[in-house]
Each structure stands twice: as structure tokens, then as C-alpha cells.
Amino acid sequence: MRTKLLHRTSNKPMKGNPNNKWTSIIHLLNAPFLKVCFHELNKNAAPGIDGITKEEYGKNLDENISNLLKSMKAWGYRPQPSRKVLISKGNNKFRELGIPAIEDKIVQLGIKKILDEIFEPLFLNFSFGFRAGMGCHDALKGLSNCIFRNPVSYVLDADIKNFFGSVNHKLLMKALEVRIADRNFLRLIGRFLKSGIMEEGQFAKTEEGTPQGGLISPVLANIYLHYALDVWFVRIAKSKLKGFSEIIRYADDFVVCFQFENDAKLFKRMLEMRLSDLHLELADDKTKIVRFGKFPWKQWKNGGVKPETFDFLGFTFMCGKTRKGWFKVELKTNGKRFREKTDFCEYLA
Numbered sequence: 001m002r003t004k005l006l007h008r009t010s011n012k013p014m015k016g017n018p019n020n021k022w023t024s025i026i027h028l029l030n031a032p033f034l035k036v037c038f039h040e041l042n043k044n045a046a047p048g049i050d051g052i053t054k055e056e057y058g059k060n061l062d063e064n065i066s067n068l069l070k071s072m073k074a075w076g077y078r079p080q081p082s083r084k085v086l087i088s089k090g091n092n093k094f095r096e097l098g099i100p101a102i103e104d105k106i107v108q109l110g111i112k113k114i115l116d117e118i119f120e121p122l123f124l125n126f127s128f129g130f131r132a133g134m135g136c137h138d139a140l141k142g143l144s145n146c147i148f149r150n151p152v153s154y155v156l157d158a159d160i161k162n163f164f165g166s167v168n169h170k171l172l173m174k175a176l177e178v179r180i181a182d183r184n185f186l187r188l189i190g191r192f193l194k195s196g197i198m199e200e201g202q203f204a205k206t207e208e209g210t211p212q213g214g215l216i217s218p219v220l221a222n223i224y225l226h227y228a229l230d231v232w233f234v235r236i237a238k239s240k241l242k243g244f245s246e247i248i249r250y251a252d253d254f255v256v257c258f259q260f261e262n263d264a265k266l267f268k269r270m271l272e273m274r275l276s277d278l279h280l281e282l283a284d285d286k287t288k289i290v291r292f293g294k295f296p297w298k299q300w301k302n303g304g305v306k307p308e309t310f311d312f313l314g315f316t317f318m319c320g321k322t323r324k325g326w327f328k329v330e331l332k333t334n335g336k337r338f339r340e341k342t343d344f345c346e347y348l349a
């Protein structure tokens with residue numbers, strides 16, 4: 001449930017004028033609000049480098065929150081480095097997580113709630129990741145319906161190489177500034193982006209990226225990709241394509257559906273150029289164009305080439321048929337990817 005935080009500010013609603021910005025929001029990070037954020041934290045979440053658990057911090061909650069606010073108001077508050085944790089992805093590959101300290105989790109959750117209030121109304125319908133009332137199953141259903149109900153014959157299964165570790169901080173701040181003019185609030189977010197990572201007692205700067213594991217990382221990723229990918233796709237890329245096209249995105253995982261093969265190839269080239277401008281790149285070994293959909297399935301039944309498969313959010317998409325012999329989209333759990341995502345979620349607060 002959204003908290004309607006911004007209704008308590010003096011700013012006028014932004015609806016109707018895309019140039020309006022929120023100019024004063026940092027005062028929302030007050031004692032009652034931060035206490036609410038504390039109580040919403042997962043009590044079983046992994047601790048940060050300070051080793052303090054939620055239970056330990058809560059024993060003197062009023063005093064701790066009071067001291068935190070004093071430090072924030074005097075600009076003496078600086079987020080601690082995140083504790084680096086490696087989650088196995090199999091094949092000797094690991095996903096890096098940055099686990100914040102308990103106090104930083106509280107502030108991050110407060111920032112996340114405010115950012116959700118500001119940017120949620122702007123997000124497009126094909127963006128499903130880390131949004132209230134939406135989840136993986138909604139994205140999977142949306143993609144299945146898109147393929148079933150539209151003239152889809154090709155799918156671009158795309159993967160951005162090390163997205164969370166490669167986000168450009170300057171471009172991310174520009175995305176935030178589209179709707180936020182509170183310099184102090186932006187300055188606080190900037191401090192989190194620069195807080196660094198601690199691994200085995202060694203500190204490493206974070207000049208780019210938003211470490212996975214932080215509570216603000218998902219919403220920051222959504223805001224960044226809203227402008228970097230979603231709006232660009234709708235306003236620019238689609239106008240250059242001849243047939244049907246649609247994108248389904250869950251955080252940095254996305255699939256693009258096409259009617260024509262030439263559109264799929266053209267979009268892939270445009271996407272590579274777009275990501276290059278954003279200091280990002282596609283993972284060549286995980287990005288591919290596959291024949292998939294109702295028409296490739298019909299051609300296969302008439303003696304043509306069998307449609308290919310692709311993976312999305314831990315599931316493998318396959319062309320199948322109903323008992324009456326009609327086309328349908330079938331999903332099969334990709335066990336390795338599903339376990340990886342489950343292990344990842346256990347570390348999130």
C-alpha cells in the first residue's frame with residue numbers, strides 16, 4: 001500500500017505539467033517516519049559491517065533514531081560501506097551483494113518510499129519489477145499474453161552486462177532531477193551511491209553502479225531504466241519499426257517481442273547504440289533473437305523449423321498446444337535460475 005507521503009508537503013500535484021518538480025521533501029525523513037521504516041525491516045535480514053541486528057538496534061530505538069536525525073540535520077551522517085557478500089550462480093560464477101548497516105537500511109527504506117511516491121505514477125505498464133502490487137508472475141503473465149494475443153514471431157532475449165554494477169552515477173542523478181529539485185535529498189542519495197564496499201577488511205570505492213542488496217537499488221534501477229530504456233522505446237525506437245513490437249521488463253531483465261525479423265535485428269542494433277551512450281552494453285553470450293510465437297509454431301506444424309525457446313525470470317518459454325490442438329505459451333521452471341533468485345531474495349531486507 002502506498003503511504004501518500006507527499007500529500008503532506010506544500011508542493012502542488014505534478015499531474016498535467018511534466019516540468020513541475022518536488023522542491024522540498026527531505027523533511028519527510030522525520031522521527032515517526034523513520035520508526036515506521038525500522039519496524040518494516042526484515043528482522044531476519046543479514047546485518048551490515050557493523051554487525052548490529054534489527055533486534056539490537058530496537059532496544060534503544062527512540063535514542064538511536066534521535067541521534068540519527070541529529071547527525072542527518074548537521075550533515076554529519078555518512079552511510080557506512082556495504083558488506084560484500086557473494087551468492088553462487090553455479091559454474092564458478094557469483095552474484096555480488098552489498099548489505100547495508102541497519103541504520104543505513106532505515107534511511108534507505110525512507111528514501112525508497114519517497115521515490116516510489118514520486119516516480120510510480122510515471123512508470124509504464126510493461127515495467128513490472130519491484131513495484132507495488134506487481135511481481136514476477138505478473139511479468140510472466142504479461143509476456144505470455146503479449147505473445148498469444150499479438151502477431152509475435154520473433155523475440156529478443158536481452159541481458160545487460162553487469163547492469164547494477166555499471167550504472168553511471170551522473171546519468172542516474174539526472175534521471176532523479178527530472179522530478180526532484182530538493183538538492184539536500186539528492187545529496188543524500190549521492191552519498192549512498194558513493195558509500196563504497198567493504199570486503200575482508202578492505203574498502204573499495206563505488207564510482208559507478210548501485211550495489212544489489214541495498215533497499216534503494218531496485219527503485220533507482222527502475223527510475224534509470226524508465227528514462228534510459230522504456231521512454232526511449234516508446235518515443236523513439238518503435239517509430240522506426242514497421243510491425244508490432246512490445247517490451248516486457250522486470251528491473252534489468254527484459255524481453256522484446258516483434259512481428260518481423262528485420263525489426264528485431266534493427267532494434268538490437270539501436271539498443272546496442274543506446275546502451276553504449278549510457279556506458280552499458282549487452283552480454284553477447286546471453287542476448288539472442290529467437291523465432292517464437294503462434295506463426296512459427298504453425299509453420300513448424302506444416303513441416304517447417306521448430307520454434308526456439310528462451311528464458312525469462314527463471315522460466316523457460318516454449319511453444320505448445322492445448323488439448324484441442326491450438327497454440328499456447330508453455331512455461332517450465334529453470335531450476336538453476338529459480339534457486340539463484342531465491343538465494344538472492346534471502347539477503348534482501
